[in-house]
Amino acid sequence: MTLVQQSARRLFSPASVAGGRSPVADLPKALSSLWMAGAVPRRFAGTAAAGGVDVTAKKEEPEKEAASYWGVAPTRLVKEDGTVWKWSCFRPWDTYEADVSIDLTKHHDPVTLGDKVARWTVKSLRWPVDLFFQRRYGCRAMMLETVAAVPGMVAGAVLHLRSLRRIEHSGGWIRALLEEAENERMHLMTFMEVSQPRWYERALVVAVQGVFLHAYLAAYLLSPRFAHRVVGYLEEEAVHSYTEFLRDLDAGKIDDVPAPAIAIDYWRLPADATLRDVVMVVRADEAHHRDVNHYASDIHYQGQALREVAAPLGYH
Known part of the structure; x- marks a missing residue:
């Protein structure tokens, strides 16, 4: 037995x-x-x-670092000074030094009816933002960046699906738009360290982002040219807002506190950088997004840019 x-x-x-x-x-x-x-x-x-008593108990083993999404153990990165790289939301090769020499007066004069509607739409949206946030530029920047990161992601997704449907190249616009969305998200992560939003400001972010997401998606499906023009004007207003932010910093109305560590690593700022340095590089980013979106609207790229890139490759 x-x-x-x-x-x-x-x-x-x-x-x-x-x-x-x-x-x-x-x-x-x-x-x-x-x-x-x-x-x-x-x-x-x-x-x-x-x-x-647990007869299967084993000796405690040191915790192993979690593998990445692709099943490959992540490489431990170090900075130039030998310290461990602590950010998982971006890597050292994603960092850069922003060119802060920008044209603050650059403006696209409305020509078509669509341009005028886009300009009027942005101007009408600025009024309630000014009324709600007043001179609290930290919370204002936090709010604006949660919205500014939406267009690039929406446009990139639409073009991605369009490229798949038509089996054709995108002219590099998909990557450019997704990089814009990621850059705007890093702005948000930075200003979250500067200002701690209240509960009702967080609730406002959820409501505004939900409305703007669906409105922008509808606008982009109907007219990409109009949608990019709206973003171009939004970025013009962002440049203006950050310029006012800098004026208050220089006037001593806002404390020029040390820059967050995430900003120092992302924009390769000096170790003793301050909030003013952060606002300078963020404003430069917004000026770049302004020019890119106005250019995208001008060339009406959804047809012309694809043909220009695909023709030399033998696609029609």
Whole structure:
């Protein structure tokens, strides 16, 4: 008779049941003996030892770093000074030095009816923002960046699907638009360190982003040229807002606190950089997005740019 059969007979014998003992009471002891004999897999006897002792307990092993999404163990990165790179939202090769020599007066004069509607739409949206945030530029920037990061992602997704449907190149616009969305998101991560938004400001972000996401998607599907013109004017207003931010910093109305660590690493700022340096590079980014979106609207790229890139490659 096998060990399993012997244990089962002792566990469920009439004598044990008639004597008032519950068969389950002897279960831990029986399973423990079976496991010691190799008859029960380890995973079934994890807590089956007598006295509640876990017979499968192992010595504590050092925690292993989680693998990446692709199943490859992440490489431990270090900065130039030898310190460990602590950011997972971006890598050293994603960082850059912003060119802060920008044209603050650059403006696209509305020509078509669509341009005028886009300009009027942006101007009408600025009024409630000014009324709500007043001179609290940190919270204002946080709010604007949660909206500014939407167009690039929406446009990039639409062009991505369009490229798949038509089996044609995108002229590099998909990557450019997604990089714009990522850059705007990094602006948000930076200003979250500068200002701590209140609960009602967070609720406002959710509401505004939800409305703007669906409105911009509808606008982009109807007229990409109009949608990019709206973003171009939005970025013009962002340049203006950050310029006012800098004026208040220079006038001493806002404390020029040390720059957040994430900003120092992302824009390769000096270790002693301040909030003013951060606002300067963010304003330069917004000016770049302004020019890109006005250019995208001007060339009406959804047809022309694709043909210009695809023609030399033999696509029609």
